Amino acid sequence: MSFALVILEAHGQRAERGQACGEAAYAAMLAFADDLRERGQLVLAQALATAQQRHLDGRWTDGPFTEAKEFLGGIFLLQNVSRAEAQAIATACPAAAWATVELRELGPCFT
Template sequence: MSYALVILEAHGARADRGLEGGQAAYAAMLAFAQQLKERGQLVMTQALSTEQTRVRRSAQGVEVLDGPFTEAKELVGGIFVLQNVDRDQALRIAAECPAAAWATVELRALGPCFT
């Protein structure tokens, strides 16, 4: 089965880490991704920018809203897409993720949206 690990960070967490802390966190995440790749469990991973834009469509047209969005307490900092794992394995991988030390790692099964 396939799963996504969604890294949810508090607003400002990256800035609070500073340059040295950010570089150390990034290196840990790269090493983690490499381990998953070597085990054949990683489809892809990507850090996400803190810039945010929302697009909404209604009968009145399309509305584009640029962030930051003050109502959001967290932002999606990155994702890992896993393959060839069951739920228990995915939970163990989420617990091993370095980001679990400074962020929330949310586990989501991938599948059809109509079930």
């Protein structure tokens, strides 16, 4: 089965962390991804940049655009894991210490 770990972070949290804490968090996430990759369970791991929106007049605006407490900070796409394994991986994700980690099963696309 395939799953996505969706990392939802509080607005402003990265800036409040400070450089040393941010670097430690980044290193922990890289090690987490490397471990999943070595086990053949990781398809993709990406942090996400700030969202942008294009207006009809051609202007771009930085987001997020909805009233929300959290923003999408990154994703991990997992493959060849059971639901129980995916839940264990989500629990072990270092981001769970400072963010919400959602687990979503991936399904087929319908056209």
